[in-house]
Amino acid sequence: MTTTRLCRTFQTAPAGVARDDSAKYLRSGLAAEGWQAPDWLVPDLEDGTAPDRKEEALRNVRDLLPEYAPEFAGEIWPRVEWGYDDEAARERGRDQIATLAESVGEHLDGVVVPKVGRRADVEAAEAAVEAAARETGHDVELAVIVETARARSDLREIARLGTDSRLAALVFGPVDYAAELGGRAVGRRPTWPGLYEAMSNEASANDLLAIGGPFDRLFRERAGVTFYNGDEYAEHVEREARVGLDGSWSLHPNQTEQSNRIHLPTSDELREAVRKIAAFTEAKDDGTGAVSIDGQMVDEATFKGFENTVETVRAVHDARESQTRECYDADLLERALSVG
Amino acid sequence: MTTTRLCRTFQTAPAGVARDDSAKYLRSGLAAEGWQAPDWLVPDLEDGTAPDRKEEALRNVRDLLPEYAPEFAGEIWPRVEWGYDDEAARERGRDQIATLAESVGEHLDGVVVPKVGRRADVEAAEAAVEAAARETGHDVELAVIVETARARSDLREIARLGTDSRLAALVFGPVDYAAELGGRAVGRRPTWPGLYEAMSNEASANDLLAIGGPFDRLFRERAGVTFYNGDEYAEHVEREARVGLDGSWSLHPNQTEQSNRIHLPTSDELREAVRKIAAFTEAKDDGTGAVSIDGQMVDEATFKGFENTVETVRAVHDARESQTRECYDADLLERALSVG
Amino acid sequence: MTTTRLCRTFQTAPAGVARDDSAKYLRSGLAAEGWQAPDWLVPDLEDGTAPDRKEEALRNVRDLLPEYAPEFAGEIWPRVEWGYDDEAARERGRDQIATLAESVGEHLDGVVVPKVGRRADVEAAEAAVEAAARETGHDVELAVIVETARARSDLREIARLGTDSRLAALVFGPVDYAAELGGRAVGRRPTWPGLYEAMSNEASANDLLAIGGPFDRLFRERAGVTFYNGDEYAEHVEREARVGLDGSWSLHPNQTEQSNRIHLPTSDELREAVRKIAAFTEAKDDGTGAVSIDGQMVDEATFKGFENTVETVRAVHDARESQTRECYDADLLERALSVG
Incomplete structure (x- = not known):
């Protein structure tokens, strides 16, 4: 741990969902209290939001941040669209970054850019953030999700951007990553211990935060009863804490509570x-x-x-x-x- | 998995053995049917063939391929001699590549080059394949066996040859590798999870196939009875499938059947x-x-x-x-x- | 294993302690016999010696080596002060290296430099050793402790110094390393398997020795009785032997005996x-x-x-x-x- 900046919890909230209140999850993330309040809230404009709801999702972020952000004790980091192999997604991502910085830049700590590729692609994302920050005067930073084979291959070079750029955090994305490599849950899922070690090391070597990946088996069923899968998530977070990650990804207020507690010394x-x-x-x-x-x-x-x-x-x-x-x-x- | 090219099984067959029919194993590999037919058959001119049988082994390959290859549904990839620290072996390897391409090039998909060292050595192997392919007009590709400390050290740079060269696959060679590093079976054997992760990642980042290493404890003995070691091999293959390898190495028709089945989704x-x-x-x-x-x-x-x-x-x-x-x-x- | 140079045991001995005989541990390390004699004895001038005893510790090394070294069958490698982020420590380290080479250079095999950073920092340490060796005519070599995120990040580049420099060995320092990365003993301690694999590989690729890290839970307590923690240390050493390390770190004569035995084939x-x-x-x-x-x-x-x-x-x-x-x-x- 080379910094005491806190990110015990990185909670994503789909910013536009098919509900009466399409900002339901965003609102509850921003209003969470006590142990269920994440250190970082990540309004999700990417995979958690359907293609035809992207605009509504962006509107929700613009509408809710002025109301909730001043009272929110943690940091706010929207996830935008991106893709090293998808120029249209990158174009949308650049637009989302510019729009967010311009409209709610004073409430943002940074943006999360997913599916980055090799170092040149991360530099492109960093340039988009730098341009938006310069134009608006808001000190917006960058976190990237390491979830492609190319980003893992260039991890050391990507992390070295850290010391003199807006890059502030590395986040792991195991689902895309396993799909890229063709990893299969044969008996149990792959756990990528080498990647975890490298991410923790490169973050520490370059004063970045390192944040773990989501755990998506939120619920288990046994003998007809479905319940919150608290044991497996706790073990997941403990594994990430052991190797020196600063925080873990949360998909649910219960996960946020557990991760906040586990990343605090006993x-x-x-x-x-x-x-x-x-x-x-x-x-x-x-x-x-x-x-x-x-x-x-x-x-x-x-x-x-x-x-x-x-x-x-x-x-x-x-x-x-x-x-x-x-x-x-x-x-x-x-x-x-x-x-x- | 960035390609649907199949190599669930990489079965080596010594191409010249001390039997009445010195092509016994090569012939049975080429004639195998059903689940015992490998996706790739690798006639072995290297460690599986004694020094004084190399010529006979090469002759066997030249004799049998015209007869069997047209009916063989998989790919054919002979393993030639090579050694990053052995110029004589490299010279023999270049001759074997040229001879194979010239005599049976239309039946080959590629050649497997073992014991490569740093990237420059892989480039030398690639140049030999490129020369043979250009000279004969046959589209022969290259697979290298990662089994030296130097190749592991340069793995990222070696894999980056993939996108614009004849390199098509990375294969793991754990026996040579453990011997180079001095790894010992203390209690159990070393399993090299970091190397597996890196090989899967670099293959995916560069559109290469990644293939696991051989499992040589073919048989077990218990209470006087010796039998096929099917449980341990299956666990070995499952571990390779979990981390995203495209296929596993087989030394025996039973292993081929198990690997073909495990690398198929349940x-x-x-x-x-x-x-x-x-x-x-x-x-x-x-x-x-x-x-x-x-x-x-x-x-x-x-x-x-x-x-x-x-x-x-x-x-x-x-x-x-x-x-x-x-x-x-x-x-x-x-x-x-x-x-x- | 690319060399038969022995370092089954790397035993550190604080060179100046608060005892009647401040050279107590140094003396007992130099005088150890049988299985308790280490292959390498490392008189510790760094973390094992308090700041206000550094001079006394250096004096102890200068006093005892002429008496004991001629009879000591292993190698002698003092650990000096250093720190990639601490110029004062580097200055002290350069002085200690120069003083040791000048006063007892004929009894030294090398010096151990801890807390190195990226490759440039290792080159600085190597230059200090090279200067001392040239000036005194004694063939002193260098071992570095890999215990910072920067050294792990540059491990491949650092190891490549091996072939034409005074660098002879890579040693792991898990305690500083875990502290840098923020690793925590949640349930159990982190074990850094990826780092172990990389260290064994890069050492083999560059003709260096690779030596494991210390195990500091020397004693266990159960039902009121405290006893030597022989099982856990043996498992630690077995893990290091399995992955191809040449030797293990020892903090105690019992550890030296166990490591000497385990790094010998059964x-x-x-x-x-x-x-x-x-x-x-x-x-x-x-x-x-x-x-x-x-x-x-x-x-x-x-x-x-x-x-x-x-x-x-x-x-x-x-x-x-x-x-x-x-x-x-x-x-x-x-x-x-x-x-x-």
């Missing part, structure tokens, strides 16, 4: 971090470089991991104090805010 | 694909971009995966109608051929 | 290798290129793996004859020394 993790930071600091003051605490060697390197834990808690505390107050007892939280 | 997979394509198409007609079917979110991205399933079935149906007729009931097959 | 492995080399050699003499032995196809490729096994045993036999005499019965060892 009480035990925080307690261990605080205790070992204190013990190691004391040992260092005594002239000891490495010390064995509860059977684990702690040195400068181990120490950094414990510092990360504390820094994440502090960032969440700044943004959503009610969450840290609920998760940690007052004494532990106090020590986390003051240690080191 | 009846349940096809049924789900057909049903969800129909439901999603209907939802799209109603103006819905994403729809939840049996608890799974289906959108344009998910849709592509289902299309892949149907396209593979159609390709096999074109090449081996008896296999699709056996695997799917008539109604399902009919819908697969007409849906979407 | 008696069964050696017996199989010797038997199959003999059977395959015989088959080749009979004009057979591939032969099925106990249900496994053996050809030139398989053969190489068996040769590796025998060569490792021979290298250990040369360096530590008591270890091979203990592990293999006399007849098997004799055959291993003479076969092939």
Whole structure:
């Protein structure tokens, strides 16, 4: 973790759906409270919105953001259309970026561009965002979805755009990705551990956020009863947290709650971090470089991991104090805010 | 899967063996029928043939192809000698490529070149194939075996030859590869998941086929009885199919049958694909971009995966109608051929 | 395995600690005998030594090496300070390298440089070693610890320095690495299989050694009793051996013993290798290129793996004859020394 910018949750909301209120999902995402409020809300103008509803969806975003965005504590990142192999989609994407920046640019943190290809294609997307930002004076950033074989092939080169461009985040898109490669759910689905490692690494090497892919088996059925698939989603998010991703994709308020919680250190993790930071600091003051605490060697390197834990808690505390107050007892939280 | 060119099975057959009929394995591979007929037959002039039988093996290929190839429904790809660190082997390989193209070029689809090194070495192999093809007028292609640390290191650059060269396929060679890296079967063998992911990705990014490595524990023994090791091979092939490889290597007619079957979608997979394509198409007609079917979110991205399933079935149906007729009931097959 | 240079164990010893004898760990590493003697001893001037003890630690190395190094059968590689993002640390590292080469250069095999960044930073470390070697006339080499996102990103380019530079080994540093990426022990720790594969591959492609990362849970507690965590460390080392690493990091004499033993082929492995080399050699003499032995196809490729096994045993036999005499019965060892 090379930044404390929060994106524990990247929640997409179809921006125009076939309902009485076509902005139903967008509205509920923007109005979500407590643990169900995502760190990033992503109004979806791409695959989640039918072709003949794109205009209505864009209108919904323009209509609702002025009303809801000022009260929304997280960031807002619409997903536009794009496609490395589809010039018409890129043209629509450029139009959507320009329109969004012009009409609701002050409420946007960035735009999410899907189905990018090799580095040159990402540069084209970045140029569209840069042009819209320059024209409107709004500081809009770029997140790209890594979901094509070409983007994975160029991942290292794409990420290196990070240090001096509007690129701020890499997001994984496993469904398109599996379809491009021909991956099949034989027994179980492919899990792409190599891609996850590379995405986490390249994001860290270039000060980008790294965000996981959606988990679409929202519900399970057993013995006639259908219920929210909370175990499998939690395992999915835990796997992403383990490898160092900053956050996970959510398709549902329940997923948002689980991802917000899992990407926050547990009480035990925080307690261990605080205790070992204190013990190691004391040992260092005594002239000891490495010390064995509860059977684990702690040195400068181990120490950094414990510092990360504390820094994440502090960032969440700044943004959503009610969450840290609920998760940690007052004494532990106090020590986390003051240690080191 | 970016192509519907079939290579569910890549069966090597030693082309000259110490038997009364030194072409025994080559002949049985060319004459195989039904599920035991490989999509690609690879007459082996390299490691499967002893040094003092190379000439006899080449003669066998030249003798048998005119007789068997016209009836053989799959492709024919002899494996020649090569070695990035062995100029004598490369010289023999160039001679074998030239001789094969000249004598039986009309029966060949390509040649398989093993033990390639960095990209420059693959370019040398490609130049040999290009020269032979130009000289004889036969459209011979190239498959390389990725089985050295240098080839793995340059995999991305090697694959990029794909779009404008005779390179058509990447094949994995785990035995040489493990020996180069010093990998050991401690408890179990190394499985190289990172290499598998990279090979599948780079093949898809450059319109190449990706083919798995051989599984050499053909037989197991238990309580005195030796029998075909069908479970372990099936698991090996399933792992390769999961990550998006187009086909698997076979060393035996039983392996060919299993690999042909596993790289064909199951009846349940096809049924789900057909049903969800129909439901999603209907939802799209109603103006819905994403729809939840049996608890799974289906959108344009998910849709592509289902299309892949149907396209593979159609390709096999074109090449081996008896296999699709056996695997799917008539109604399902009919819908697969007409849906979407 | 592209070299028979031994580094089954890379044991770090803090060079200056808060004890009556501040060289306690350094001394015991240099004086270790039998299975507890590491192939490489790494006197640690970096994270294992507190800031205000660095000078004392350096003095300990200068004092003890002339006394112990002549009798030490392995190699000696001090770890100096460095940091791709810390110019002061690099300055200290350059001084430490120069001082070590000048004062005890005849006892050193190389220096270990931690926290390197992209290739340019490794080139800077290599220039410091090259300058010290040139100035003193001692043939000092370089090992770098891969423990930052930048070094992992540039791993292929860094390793390519190997063929014409002083770079001799790549070592993994999982603790700093996990902290950089933000990896968390959610349920279990991240294991970075993709990095392991890449490190083994790039080392083999460039004639470098590849050495695993430390395992810091030295002790476990159960029902009130604390004991050496021998099972988990053994599994850690087995995983590293499986993927082709030449050796593992040790923090304790017990770890050194386990790693020395695991990176030596088992008696069964050696017996199989010797038997199959003999059977395959015989088959080749009979004009057979591939032969099925106990249900496994053996050809030139398989053969190489068996040769590796025998060569490792021979290298250990040369360096530590008591270890091979203990592990293999006399007849098997004799055959291993003479076969092939």
